[in-house]
Amino acid sequence: MNDVVIDAQRISKLYRLGPGRRHNTLRDLLAEKVSSRVRSRKALSPDEVAPDNSTKRPAGGEQLWALRDVSFQVRHGEVVGLIGSNGAGKSTLLKILSRIVEPTSGHARIRGKLGSLLEVGTGFDPELTGRENVYLNGAILGMKRHEIRRRFDEIVEFSEVERFIDVPVKRYSSGMHMRLAFAVAAHLEPDILAVDEVLAVGDASFQRKCLGKMGNVAQTGRTVLFVSHNMLAMEDLCDRVIWLKNGRIVEDGPASTVVSRYLQESLPPRTERVWDEGQAQPATGEVRLRRACVRPVDGSSGDPITVRTPFVVEVEYRSLRPNLHLSPALALYNEQGTIVFVSEPPFDPEGRGRQDPAGLYRHSCRVPGDLLNDGTYQLGLYVDKDGRTILKQDEALTFNVRDAVETRHGRHGKWVGAVRPRLEWSTELVEVARL
Ligand SMILES: Nc1ncnc2c1ncn2[C@@H]1O[C@H](COP(=O)(O)OP(=O)(O)OP(=O)(O)O)[C@@H](O)[C@H]1O
Ligand SMILES: [Mg+2]
Known part of the structure; x- marks a missing residue:
């Protein structure tokens, strides 16, 4: 097909484990590029293993397939x-x-210039200044000097490292390094922009700026x-997501579908937990957590919960001393780690200063149906004393809320939204049009 710009055909990569060499500087990268061009005549770099059809093979060491038969195409x-x-x-x-890096077998065909922002440390030569690195990266992308000059001010402005542009990048913090590297990758107008984990470094405002810029590049x-x-x-950003696991493609499809399956697999449900005495029980000198579960109002833990199902969260703890007044709280997190809500028993003015006997307490919190959207949720549990949290159990329970077919009226795809309440609507015909 004509508009295919990346065509990856059965790419595999075998690494030899042990004290290998990683690419840290542009010099390493260039050395690798050069050596890969002359690979047929020269020995392989120490951390690589020869393609299957090659006769050269480094001896010894445990080997690991970092990629195995990865094939996909990306369109313009x-x-x-x-x-x-x-x-x-x-x-x-x-x-x-x-x-x-060269694949052990398979190949990737790329149409157009590919600009990449890889892990911190790759792409820049630490001995060169920010300015020199910008020009060098532009040159590697195949740009003419005047083309780079034209974009230079924009790059520096975006990166917010003006003051340090003539300082060797080895003196940059990792955040500054990444800012400049991102600015270079995004502004040098590559046909294809490949970005590795830019959100891991940099502060929140720069992360937003990077996402915005990537959105613009895409547009x-x-x-x-x-x-x-x-x-x-x-x-937010991707139309399509490819999920890799142990070097193989597990799924390749619409972003929301693949992300949701990935999260479900990485967060297997845990709808009931019992902390037996003697086990590593979440406890302080005053309280010991005993059991927690989430279940449909009319069912038991493990029964399915759909977007329509009212469910109950139960928390049991032992109050270990008399005359304490403890109270539970829970926080519900969605797949993205956003708190959907926090809840605690309603404030009871008459309970102020109350003293309860020691013993086993069970609290139940009822969550109505038609509130949550489908997805995977985590519950954090807390025990408070006098308005202060004295026991905290994050990620105590994990459960899935499934979609309910009857709410879809034949529509498909993910129902967007942080919550999915069933709200009251009314419709009236205010005036009949005279046609
Ligand atoms: N130069 C190398 N030498 C030996 N093994 C390597 C090398 N580079 C990567 N590996 C191994 O290949 C596998 C894949 O690594 P890779 O860095 O591609 O993972 P990743 O998906 O990017 O992970 P992360 O989310 O942690 O960034 C890992 O097991 C890693 O240890
Ligand atoms: Mg990585």
């Missing part, structure tokens, strides 16, 4: 996210597409490949 203008747990192979894939019709662990950003 697509914004594609790459997700997967640590070590899944995401960065390796971007490095192969950026020609920084100008350029192709973006984006690696991140931030699922909210993934869903």
